[in-house]
Amino acid sequence: MESYKLTVHEAVDLIKKKKVSSYELTQAVLNRVKQVEKDVNAFITLTDESAMEEARNVDMLINQGENISDLAGIPFGLEDSICTEGVRTTCASKMLENFVPPYEATVSRKLREQNGILMGKLNMDEFSLGITTETSYFNKTRNPWDVNQSVGSFTGGAAASVAADEVFYALATDTGGSLRRNAALCGVAGLKPSYGMVSRYGVILSTSSLAQVGVIAKDVRDCATILQIISGHDTKDPMTVRKDADNGMADLESGIKGLRIGVPKEYFDGCLDDYVADALKNALKVFEDLGASIEEISLPSVGYAPAVYSTILSAEASSNLGRYDGIRFGYKAEGCQEVDDIYKKSRSQGFGDEVKLRVMLGNHILSAGNYDRYYLKALKVRTIIKQEFEKAFDECDIIVSPACSTTGAKLGQDADESLKVFLTDIYTAPASIIGLPALSIPCGFDDNGFPVGMQLMGRASDESTLLKAGLCFEQNTDYHIKRPVINWR
Secondary structure, eight states, rough: OOOSSHHHHHHHHHTTTTSOOOHHHHHHHHHHHHHHHHHHEEEEEEEHHHHHHHHHHHHHHHHHHHHHHHHTOOOOEEEETOTTTTTTTOTTTTTTTOOOOOSHHHHHHHHHHHHHHEEEOOSSSGOOOOSSSSSSSSSOOOOOTHHHHHHHOOTHHHHHHTTTTSEEEEEEEEEEHHHHHHHHHSSSSSEOOTTTSSOOOBBOOOOTOOOOEEEEEEHHHHHHHHHHHSSOOBOOOOOOOOEEOTGGGGGTTSSOOOOOOEEEEEGGGSOOHHHHHHHHHHHHHHHHTTTTEEEEEETTTTGGHHHHHHHHHEEEHHHHHGGSSSSSOOOOOOOOOSHHHHHHHHHHHHSSSSHHHHHHHHHHHTTTTIIIIIIIIIHHHHHHHHHHHHHHHHTSSSEEESSOOOSSBSSSSOOHHHHHHTHHHHHHHHHHHOOOOOOOOEEEOOOOOOOEEEEEETTTOOOOHHHHHHHHHHOOOGGOOOOOOOOOO
């Protein structure tokens, strides 16, 4: 097996045993990037020279007899909203095309302190506003399973890079389910931690109350390892909790006998493609055979989740993006004399159409006449959904649902296809709007060989139960080990 196809834990084991060097591993990954990147378009910025230098340093530490971490010498990628000191961070926007941060995001710092090898910054929808990673100013990311297919949501570069074996894992933001949907459509594992479990310091966010930094990796074990490194309280982010994610991780392989799994009836009311529904039913049978109990539950208000999510997202985006005025930093239009003219032209030229649409929609929602009608109502429904999930968790330990209603859409989708993707938020948005942890893992394939994803949701700060269930499923199936054969253009 080519070394770039290994999981993190497989690669680290070989490095520690000196069967492969970090330099060799990183070189193999770079060769893979050169081979597939022209078709996948996962990267915005590639840090190949610094990556090779970092790999040499890891090998030096090993040769000196130093103990290394479980992520040392392993190439990874970062969504281009995560600031990296001295490395361009663009949020896939013309507005930040030349922005080089003078500081490092906490999550990036933690990985680099573990001697992880940063391969570069990954593509996304501009400022995380979009549904297919097609609103990026730089390029459109393509699904490695079929390069004519979309990766499904705005963190596409992260999922595509892992699925195409261009990196071993990646960090990306999850706002309404993008990380989990991308993972599902690319056939890899995607973990959105509980709100506050992972620091967001140094991450450029379009929405503050929804977004969380998560992990995309080749299997659940890798997700668990990475989460333990990046989680924990951060004095620079007051929203982080004082509980580390390693609590309960020691018994991840203890099995799931007695685990209570809830299945919302609302998620199976005719909106799923048949092959997705069949894959989910087969997955539930696997859980049942392993000792879990399956119970139907009801979440009566979950159908309002996409509207709640979209309303809050637009409102917060319009506020958060107001800092980009063409004066302090970012793109500045030329030939402007008046301050108002600078604002207008810089934003008109620096933002793409989707961002401008969201900002205008958010301003409308937050206007004096509409605040109560839209934004306040969305917050009230958010509370109702939270209460319904809390009640459901009195009856079950985790909730299982599809991660996506289909296996994707062609690039350049029309309005009907876009609406279908938007409605998929019914599965993923609830975990985001109420701050629950959620894990997406492969659970089958459609008739064309495209992966189907299953989502597991758990109680707040109970990542360990999700990871235990996901790992147990992987140990008894083989969906997660299958990789795409890239359909070259």
